[in-house]
Amino acid sequence: MRVRARAHADAASTEVKQFYYCVANADFMLNDENNEHFPEILRERRRFFKEKGKEQDFWIVPNPAFLDAMPEVKKKIRQPCVAVVTTDKVWNDFVKLRMDRVYKGGVEGAVCDILKSAAPVEADAFEAPKTWTAPYAKYAGGWWHVFEPNGDF
Template identity: 75%
Template structure:
């Protein structure tokens, strides 16, 4: 999801949402949680999700529906618990976790997003 050409617009969706929140002085209510710990309590769901994985966690149901419609190969669900429990990661995803694209095969009219772009959306990085 973080490095998939089918979801190449995903970083832009998150950046635009963050920009809007900052301009309207709204507190951020969405995060990227790599390898979320809450999946350990959901073995049936965990089996359906390719590993390693990433969760987009938000308290905004309408925006959650929007994100689900904009992305490929996602599972939409709900979790209950404290903020700390819902945002806990079993393992972060390294900036160099993905092989760099072959420039001769990259056909998009824009450059690939920089490795590690997702770290700005980890819980606790709201000011990044």
């Protein structure tokens, strides 16, 4: 699969690029009932990219290591955290508009440094909600792993 191999190669690249990110508490971004639309946004974008043969330009980075160089930003985000990282500024603005309580920014760096995770977020990291009011079943824990830099895009 050419697209998958290219996405994996990009994650190890030392090429310097401009990246944009939205970062928030991991429980909020990956598990909160109010953000149940978030997995669908990512899945739809992935489907579109596969149909068009486009290379992956967005990732979920658990506990992004690049935040260590930004202590003023890191202290604003409850830990553990997760970032949606992309090279597409317009799509990053879209993600920010679709979600509240996320911090949006940009960073330039080597692909391998920006997509590096300081620690994973495990599939069972969050407590099951006591009540679930959505008219459909909750997504299974770990749904985000496919969008990580070495995921099965």
